[in-house]
Amino acid sequence: MPVITTEDGNGSGGEQRVNQPEDLELMIAVQQGEVGKMGTLFERHHARIYNFCHRMTGSQAASEDLVQEAFMRALKYRQTFRGDADFLPWLYRLARNVCNDYFEKNQRFPITGEDLPEGVSPDPSALDNAQQKEQVCLLREALLRLPVERREVLILSRFEYRHYDEIAQLLGCSVGAVKVRVHRAMNQLRETYRELLKESES
Amino acid sequence: MNCEKADKLLMDSLMGALGAEERRDLDEHLASCERCGEEAAEMETLWHELGRLDDSRSEVPSDRLTRRFRLALADFETNLHETSRPRFSEWWAGLWTARPAWQAAFSAAVLVMGVLLGAGLNSRQSLNEELDELRAEIETMSRAVTVSLLKHQSASERLRAVSWSRMSGGDDKVLAALLDSARSDPNVNVRLAAVDALAGYADQGSVRASLMDNLELEKSPLVQLAVLEAVAGDEGLRNGELQRLKEASEVDQTLLDYYAAQAESL
Ligand SMILES: [Zn+2]
Numbered sequence: 001m002p003v004i005t006t007e008d009g010n011g012s013g014g015e016q017r018v019n020q021p022e023d024l025e026l027m028i029a030v031q032q033g034e035v036g037k038m039g040t041l042f043e044r045h046h047a048r049i050y051n052f053c054h055r056m057t058g059s060q061a062a063s064e065d066l067v068q069e070a071f072m073r074a075l076k077y078r079q080t081f082r083g084d085a086d087f088l089p090w091l092y093r094l095a096r097n098v099c100n101d102y103f104e105k106n107q108r109f110p111i112t113g114e115d116l117p118e119g120v121s122p123d124p125s126a127l128d129n130a131q132q133k134e135q136v137c138l139l140r141e142a143l144l145r146l147p148v149e150r151r152e153v154l155i156l157s158r159f160e161y162r163h164y165d166e167i168a169q170l171l172g173c174s175v176g177a178v179k180v181r182v183h184r185a186m187n188q189l190r191e192t193y194r195e196l197l198k199e200s201e202s
Numbered sequence: 203m204n205c206e207k208a209d210k211l212l213m214d215s216l217m218g219a220l221g222a223e224e225r226r227d228l229d230e231h232l233a234s235c236e237r238c239g240e241e242a243a244e245m246e247t248l249w250h251e252l253g254r255l256d257d258s259r260s261e262v263p264s265d266r267l268t269r270r271f272r273l274a275l276a277d278f279e280t281n282l283h284e285t286s287r288p289r290f291s292e293w294w295a296g297l298w299t300a301r302p303a304w305q306a307a308f309s310a311a312v313l314v315m316g317v318l319l320g321a322g323l324n325s326r327q328s329l330n331e332e333l334d335e336l337r338a339e340i341e342t343m344s345r346a347v348t349v350s351l352l353k354h355q356s357a358s359e360r361l362r363a364v365s366w367s368r369m370s371g372g373d374d375k376v377l378a379a380l381l382d383s384a385r386s387d388p389n390v391n392v393r394l395a396a397v398d399a400l401a402g403y404a405d406q407g408s409v410r411a412s413l414m415d416n417l418e419l420e421k422s423p424l425v426q427l428a429v430l431e432a433v434a435g436d437e438g439l440r441n442g443e444l445q446r447l448k449e450a451s452e453v454d455q456t457l458l459d460y461y462a463a464q465a466e467s468l
Contacts, residue, residue, distance in 0.1 A: 035279050036422045050263040064267050183213045
């Protein structure tokens with residue numbers, strides 16, 4: 001019988017719930033003309049958005065631009081934020097759109113191991129042989145080969161959020177639709193990963 | 203449970219979204235159905251590996267990113283102010299229609315002035331006296347209004363009050379109220395306008411010192427700049443002031459560099 005693990009990926013998502021009243025207050029102040037308060041919101045959330053963009057694009061350099069662009073859009077479109085909603089899902093929506101625009105402009109696909117960090121795993125002893133290292137690279141590439149909307153839902157569910165309802169809120173769809181998307185994304189990831197493994201073996 | 207249902211529940215299980223009963227049913231099926239059991243094991247491994255994959259990804263972005271955004275934000279703020287900062291004439295027009303009582307008062311004042319101007323043809327001396335008196339009256343009136351309006355709840359009313367203060371001369375109470383606004387008004391527009399209004403009094407020792415005090419607390423680079431412009435004027439900062447500026451932790455590095463360079467060139 002399989003033991004299903006549900007440990008948190010890196011602690012960036014689940015333990016901290018989305019809705020912080022202070023975010024809301026700051027954002028409303030921004031809307032009312034105190035745009036400097038966006039600085040605090042940036043301090044608070046840019047690392048999270050950066051990681052999301054990094055996971056989406058696989059590129060560190062691109063991600064820095066994308067984070068900047070996402071927050072600039074938050075300023076520019078500040079009046080589209082609704083005071084009765086949460087700030088973070090709104091910010092994520094902007095980040096998603098920024099990433100989508102990036103993909104439309106940059107059709108280079110797939111991004112093969114671009115700017116792969118030197119030490120791929122934080123736990124080198126677990127990956128001390130070349131084969132395992134290669135598998136990590138292949139899985140990463142499989143993830144980057146997924147269509148954007150599947151990669152996105154997978155990134156959100158695996159790394160960013162722990163609950164279907166949060167993801168549904170973020171994507172503006174039903175919990176049922178999220179379940180279907182995650183399911184399909186996982187199946188496609190598995191297929192792609194299998195193919196890549198086969199390719200590398202031959 | 204059939205295989206199709208098991209396949210559906212597998213993802214929920216990975217997400218930790220299964221109830222106790224569903225979980226038991228799923229585990230039962232996976233233990234008894236070889237195909238689903240293998241599939242589940244594979245998916246679980248993949249899910250787990252995916253999580254590990256990310257560990258190397260999760261990182262703190264470089265400081266450069268923060269610096270870049272701060273600059274862009276300051277820029278954005280500046281542009282916003284240039285387009286939305288109320289001009290005196292607009293404020294005046296708004297006031298005119300919004301306050302019938304003042305409208306009446308000023309109509310009367312203007313009428314008096316007209317009469318006096320007419321009279322001035324005969325006696326320039328008395329005209330000047332009368333005008334001075336009238337000016338003093340307007341100042342007294344605007345002083346009272348300014349001080350009370352600066353405490354208004356609405357930021358736009360406070361902004362009006364700041365503009366209003368320009369009519370009331372260098373009255374101590376008004377200056378104190380303006381300094382208070384420049385220092386602690388929660389709205390950056392009001393702080394900025396208050397600093398601007400105080401700029402003409404920056405050669406007064408107490409106003410100057412009080413403005414410099416603001417730099418210890420002021421977080422907006424824009425207001426910092428306004429304070430420094432007001433204090434430095436054409437003659438630059440004084441020795442002690444530059445030193446204090448360097449010690450004020452909140453002051454934007456760009457501003458520090460600029461005024462340090464200016465001091466040297468002077
Ligand atoms: Zn089965």
